[in-house]
Amino acid sequence: MNQKDLSQLSDEELQEAVKRNKPSPIIDALFIGFLAGIIIYSVVANTWGFLTLIPLFIIYKFLKKPEYYEALLKELKRRDL
Numbered sequence: 001m002n003q004k005d006l007s008q009l010s011d012e013e014l015q016e017a018v019k020r021n022k023p024s025p026i027i028d029a030l031f032i033g034f035l036a037g038i039i040i041y042s043v044v045a046n047t048w049g050f051l052t053l054i055p056l057f058i059i060y061k062f063l064k065k066p067e068y069y070e071a072l073l074k075e076l077k078r079r080d081l
Helices: 003-007 011-020 025-044 050-078
Strands: none
Touching (some): 003 050
16 A cells, blocks of 8 residues: 555554554564574575565565554554554
8 A cells, every 4th residue: 555545544544554563573573584594594404596585575574564554654643543
């Protein structure tokens, strides 16, 4: 969702989206560490390939989640909710 899509949500839908997307930094950090371990093992075992890129993509998605949450909070603040 981009900023235009967020402005089209109703107040209730926006508040529900904020509740669903609240980041949990401890769980995210553990999962990112686990995926980084997979990548390190893959490099050490000389099996660098397509399956190594999948954890990199998942890590990227975990790092992008706070940006979406911040956009939701900005929209809440703009609407004074």
